[in-house]
Amino acid sequence: MPVDSIKGSLREKGVRLTRxxxxxxxxxxxxxxxxxxxxxxxxxxxxxxxxxxxxxxRTLKLLKQxxxxxxxxxxxxxxxxxxxxxxxxxxxxxxxxxxxxxxxxFFGEPLQKLRRQIESHFGFQIxxxxxxxxxxxxxxxxLRAREMEQAAREAARQAMVEPNGLGARxxxxxxx
Numbered sequence: 001m002p003v004d005s006i007k008g009s010l011r012e013k014g015v016r017l018t019r020x021x022x023x024x025x026x027x028x029x030x031x032x033x034x035x036x037x038x039x040x041x042x043x044x045x046x047x048x049x050x051x052x053x054x055x056x057x058r059t060l061k062l063l064k065q066x067x068x069x070x071x072x073x074x075x076x077x078x079x080x081x082x083x084x085x086x087x088x089x090x091x092x093x094x095x096x097x098x099x100x101x102x103x104x105x106f107f108g109e110p111l112q113k114l115r116r117q118i119e120s121h122f123g124f125q126i127x128x129x130x131x132x133x134x135x136x137x138x139x140x141x142x143l144r145a146r147e148m149e150q151a152a153r154e155a156a157r158q159a160m161v162e163p164n165g166l167g168a169r170x171x172x173x174x175x176x
Contacts, residue, residue, distance in 0.1 A: 028086055
């Protein structure tokens with residue numbers, strides 16, 4: 001949902017759009033990343049040193065209750081942190097790298113098809129759908145492949161040093 005539309009929704013609900021609330025909305029919408037409350041506070045504080053954490057948390061609560069932002073856990077990559085994005089008109093899936101935390105957004109017909117299938121199969125009216133997919137991005141996949149190769153080489157080297165997999169301690173003689 002565009003920021004102008006969110007601002008209009010707030011006004012309709014009788015919520016005063018302060019300069020600080022407007023700044024937070026703009027940062028959530030235009031940062032190009034999924035921000036947690038602390039990161040949002042840091043970015044906002046750089047632009048307005050008078051802004052405090054309480055304002056950030058109260059504004060996030062207000063925007064969530066009004067259905068204007070979504071709170072996401074993004075596969076709990078950051079532990080218990082929650083991330084925020086403005087509510088978008090088009091559904092999308094979050095694709096999260098479980099190694100580096102990179103988040104991509106996927107838009108497309110497959111999501112709409114899945115929604116229709118669920119509604120049809122269960123006779124269910126979907127009002128809200130959140131899709132998260134966890135895995136490894138191409139960069140982290142190549143890093144993992146190198147690590148696996150290195151581990152295999154190390155295991156092979158270890159096997160050559162200790163034939164039959166027996167270490168020095170395992171070769172001790174039994175008492176007769």
